[in-house]
Amino acid sequence: MGSCDQSPNFEDGEHPASSASLLLLLRWGESTTEGVHRRWWVGGADRLGPSYDGEDVKVAAAATCGLLLFVVACSSPKAAGRRTAVRTIDVPGPGRVLGDGGGYALYIYVPDNQGASTCYGVCAKAWPPLVLSPGQREARAGPGVNKALLGTTRRSNGDVQVTYNGWPLYLYIGDSAGRATGQALDMGTWYLIAPMGTVDKAPVESAGG
Numbered sequence: 001m002g003s004c005d006q007s008p009n010f011e012d013g014e015h016p017a018s019s020a021s022l023l024l025l026l027r028w029g030e031s032t033t034e035g036v037h038r039r040w041w042v043g044g045a046d047r048l049g050p051s052y053d054g055e056d057v058k059v060a061a062a063a064t065c066g067l068l069l070f071v072v073a074c075s076s077p078k079a080a081g082r083r084t085a086v087r088t089i090d091v092p093g094p095g096r097v098l099g100d101g102g103g104y105a106l107y108i109y110v111p112d113n114q115g116a117s118t119c120y121g122v123c124a125k126a127w128p129p130l131v132l133s134p135g136q137r138e139a140r141a142g143p144g145v146n147k148a149l150l151g152t153t154r155r156s157n158g159d160v161q162v163t164y165n166g167w168p169l170y171l172y173i174g175d176s177a178g179r180a181t182g183q184a185l186d187m188g189t190w191y192l193i194a195p196m197g198t199v200d201k202a203p204v205e206s207a208g209g
Helices: 017-030 054-074 122-126
Strands: 039-042 045-050 086-089 095-098 106-107 149-154 160-164 192-193
Touching: 045 095
Parallel strands: none
Antiparallel strands: 039 045, 086 095, 106 192, 149 160
């Protein structure tokens, strides 16, 4: 099995671990533990498979757990891909803002003040920094991104974090692709950033408008 970064960038905003794939794994895992038959999904249809003895069930259950952990790990915003990219995405309210290669919104942290990152520890767990992959010199600029504004800053652990117009960039673990639920959180210290490099403080509209 490949790593979570097997496909580096998803320009259409799709994430490799979709809800459909999660359903596939959950359904397969539930059925293999019955010890009689396994049922698995192919093209949305149930198919009946062969019987298994107790040892086979244990192996299948262990494999299912591993696959499920893989999906969960890959379904959160990723701080690094095979080639980290910055692109533009559309968010209801603010409009066009910066996002990563998978379509997740990117944020700036006001206390950074266009300098070195000040988000570490618990902060960095909730707001993963957008970092370059090993061996990567710079982030790839997608359509609408001003490459001249892209830069980097080195974090205390040696990781190279991507910056835009001097602002270190972060993702938010509560987001999904195309959604920006982190806007103005933590007493107004996290904001989206526009392609021209300005901080966008416009409120995000709900899904219903």
